[in-house]
Amino acid sequence: MGKVLTVAVGSPFRPVTHVATGGLYGLAENGKPADSTLLPLKVNSLTQPAPGVGQRPNGQPPGGDSLLVAPQATRVGAGEYIRMPDIYPNFPYKWVSWNDWLAKVDTMVRARLNATSVTNILGWELWNEPDWTWNTSAAGAFNDGWSRTYRAVRALDTTTPIVGPSISYYNRSWLSSFLSSAKAAGTLPDIICWHELGSPNNIAANIADYRALESSLGISPRRISINEYAATSEVDVPGRIASYVAKFERAGVESAHRAFWYEYGTMNGLVTNNTQPTGTWWLYKWYGDMAGRMVTTTPPNQTGLDGFASYDGTRKIVNVVLGNEAGTNTVRLTGIGALGPSVQVTVESTHTQSRFTAAPAATSVSSAVYRVTGDQLLVIVPNMAASDGYHVVVQPASGVPSYQQRYEAEDASVFRAQRLTASSASEGGYVGRIDNATSTHSTDSYVDFVVNVPAARTYTMTIGYANGGGATATQGLAVNGGSWGAVSYPATSGWGQFGATTGTTVGLKAGYNVIRLAKGSPGFSGGTGNAELDYIQLT
Template identity: 30%
Template sequence: MVAATTSALPAQAQAVQQVRVDLGQRTGEFLGDSGGVLYGLSDEGVPSDNTLEPLRMHSINQKPPAGAQHPNGDALVVAEPFFRTGGEYIQMNVQDMYAEWPYENPGGVVPCNQVCFDDYMTKLAWVVDQASRSPHADRFVYVPFNEPDYIWYELGTGDEAAYRTRMAAYLNHWKQAVTYIRTHHPGARVMGMNDATFRHRNYTDFLTFARDNDVLPDITSWHQLPSDSLDPASGNYFRTTYRTYRELERELGISPRPININEYGGNRDLTVPGQLVKWTAMFEEAKVAAGGKAYWTAAGGLAGDVVQTNKPGAGWWFYKMYADMNGGQTVRVTRPDTTTVDAMEAIAVMDDRRRQARIVAGGTASDFDVVVDGAGAFGRRVNIVVSATTWSGQNSDAGPPEVLFRGDVTPSPGGRVTVPIRGLDRAGDGGANADLMAAYEIVLTPGGKGTGAPVSRPWRAVYEAENARITAGTVRTQGTLENWNGAPASGTKDVGSLNQADSAVTFDVTVPVAGRYRLGVMYGNQTGAHSQQALTVNGGQARLVDYEATMNWTWRTRADVVVDLVRGRNEIRLGKSHPAVGTAVGEATLDRLDVERVTPPAPRLYEAELSQTTGPVGFAYDQREQSGSGHLTLKRGGEALFVVYAEQDGYYDLDFRHSASRQGAVAEVGLDRREVGVLRGRPGGRFWDGDRQRLFLSAGVNRVTVRATAPLRLDRVVATQATGPVRSVEAEDAVLAGAAAVRSQVNASGGEFVGGVGNGAANSVTFEVLAERGGEHMLVVHYANDERDTGHPYNTDIISRPLDVSVNGGASVRHWFKNTWSWSNWWARGVPVTLEKGRNVITLFNDPANGATAPDCPAPCRPVLDSGWAPDLDRFEIAPIRIS
């Protein structure tokens, strides 16, 4: 249970750890630079703009133009989507021009000799030529060498004589590379030395030489992994290293450089909110940028935080919490444990303009209290909203953070408020440790005026597979501190090798009332195709549960099944076989079982005062009929951005509650940065008025904006599932041309799909649409794509495939479709098209002539960015984006 109390209420029965937040002790402007990622973007639109803009990322780390290290992630390709969604600069690892890992050394010796360096300089010159002519030239930052302590120079050696020889070679090469960049790309910034591990010796020699030869980096960088620390036994991975580096600058008389930790975190940390808060808190405390969550998996998904193309995982929602702190000042946070690695961390800000405090805390399996001093600044009553997001796996989406508490409290006479955090799970086997993987957001605002919506949470329980009854299966440990490069698992264990005829995992599940329940089976499936298990409930009729393929056995997604359970104990068995259904296909690793009572879909409430804002926007807390604790006052040009979540593609009613003194249109409503409607003032009636827009939303997150064209007050947006005119077309029923052909696949809609599309405009799919009125429509493409590159030691080099879309014979528009992990996984992506009233003809193809190519580049670069083929096509849905 989570509640807000004050010191005047009875003490908890058991003492718990406390994190203390002092709103009166400011520690500097909130930087917000720790949400970056390495190879997080792969292509135009992958991931979607909807998933980028709300995170307010400052910097990312990508390969240089036509780099051979990976098949996608070209800095020039992803520059446009990154910068149009608010990004500040892109780092380019110049050595990613090479194809191998570690990078091939043309000279064949350590340190990199003249043959090696001449080859490198040829590549560097080409990269500089391309980047300097880009329209975004001033927003690229060069990283000349990546991990020189490990690659080409091996500066981590304990042999002092070898170190001196190697360091001398490296420093000479650094000077030549930086001089070339600054000569041929005036004003360009460079970053270094970018070691894999911070070593005092290395950076002392590097900074001394760079100072004396006028080649200091504009930004200092290194990588911070869990095992690479001056204080590895504590939870202060970065803090000790940071203090050591700043002292080194002072000793050398060097002005403080901006710092960018452009690779951080172990695989066990990625996608896990409770782990990510620990890293982010350290970086924010030091006011440094962290431009790269480590790249342990695959490109194009923000290190696993974006599922498919537009769906957020729990890690995405954590970084959204972090981004929402923008505009405030950080305040003093006192942690109860400063030595243990897996201990609680927190970030807190006070925003005087918004009259809001925001706290993000987590990373512990134990109950804890957040003690807030200085809350009296909000008045006699303080409104508190507590929300939480916990790990959802790397490839299963998560809804918005769950609201655990919403209400007003009275601070103590000294201005203190205590917020007890008592966990997410209210039932289960007690071994899930979901709290350890969770992050909690606490928002404080002035209270006493608004009318908060009651908190309603469906009954939920979590059961760990390793705690169930296991037959012919193996329990494995995953993602522990000792195995920090292993992928995370709920409870740090899973059950695999469930491939024998009698293999089974049997859960004893206890529920409070009889009824319909949703079983969320979290699993991994590395078979490359759909697999199955036989499900029985209380020994009843068996059925097969389908599991789509995942990247590997430890890459988690979720399969949802609805079952009827009896009150009290239920036996749920997932097995390899059952006499009634036979032997299941394939194999799966089981991690945990989420059990949730099925309830009717509820509207989602988005309070305006908690939205992201730009321009002339004020915050008010003075209307008794306002929803929540406050509302916005927007002047002309002021904008509020709401991140509206949709469980599935389809229509939703968006109800806007607002007030204006002017008759007629007072604001433009936008969906994904396209205007779709207006809000109208109707003075003379009730204070709060309303407008409804029925819009087609894409599954996942959608950007809904309200931009004032006249002064208005904005209170809230409520999103409710609705219906509308959606037409569905099977790909096999369309007109096929050239090599496009109908093929069979059991998991495709209707058992058939169309392949062979692309490799020329003549190989196409065409269908007709009758539009009741002209305008923008959403075309949802259900597709599969498992094209891959080969050979990288630990990254899965997936490749996106493009689809050219032409309407009524007009110029085509190209959209990219991310890898689906298997040719039998059918995902969906919506793309906008503009139709005329009446009959329209839509043609889909892939003409390589429409793709971007790079000029001749030094081998082994990748000058062509398109394989020529389109994804396999299953079916299409098309609908007007707005119908009322």
């Protein structure tokens, strides 16, 4: 039996937002890697270099300019953080002067403000790893420099979230000094950020300690981004990555980005030759296939076997991804009575030879029908290698719909709106406060659904929604960046009270498509009234 990973299917704890499917410098200009390799991963977000990038990581030419890659990032549903000090060519950064830096800040922010078709920017990252890259002797104390830079950005851009301090590892005393100074100055970051580049084993403790620190300083909870994770020895090891992702999901981070150690345009080693997946890509593909809600997983300890799991209640499919342990081990699933008395269980694995070696498919391990006993099931995963990733899929033996038809709004890519909860909502979640319609990059509100359909044809799209405004509301509808149509939402019984639906049709190509529902978006003059989104369903 070995070690046991327990999956409590009846204990969901958050929407499936693929928080750890992100990358530092994941994209290069000219569509690299190909969209076809990114769409299946449901890329959450990226950290990309500043407009006019000068950074030459690992001796490469400058690349990955955040504004230049924005069209591709948008096509695959990903948001971006802009890393401002990457305007400089060297790493560690070579400080010139305050006049030079503030002039560069002004230039970067104005370039972004002038890029009126770019709406996927999630935040300004003011500096990177200041705990060792900030030149205190030349620039003065970082805490003062942070506030000075913060004010320079806010003087031009009053709405885009600010991200930081992006220290190279979790350091309570460093953060305590920084947060105390920023609180006093009125320059607290909107999104708190640090890096986890050594081992996943400390992630839970670090985040718990940060929350305690935040509370002790009287600071309201910040969103957390770990925008660099996994060391060079870990980033291409699927089993190790499974442990990182599991811990990020359980800890409630908003986003996490694979660290950049090698080449631009490969999604940090997930793609080779622009279009071919590596072994680690398959682990993220399994992650991308998850829908519905993340469910609670309990590892035997923090140092070995671990995994993450989801349950899609509309298709009755459980997905479990695990690794970081050798030998024969067990996945214990509880709360699976809704799947029926018999279930089909498939197990597959993936291994990475190198970031240059293509892996055209995952490896089949087993497929069998199991009898469910007492609402639980034990799945034995034999002969595991600690470096490999494993995928367990459990579904009713009687079969499931051939493709995912329902897509929860809270699982989608959400821009300038909020994920909320309601007992009447499908899977308990929805997206509300899709309020802005000024057709500017800083206020446009929309939700992008990345969907996958089996054939090119016209589909009926049913939208679950609420509209407590008392009159019919409208939103814009666009597919794959095409022309705009409109969706109408008649008034319902109230905000956050779901059960009403409205319908339309959409023409989709076979495979992956991106469907946008918008209150405001480039090329769309803006919707009327307001509507909250529960889900879309394609039939």
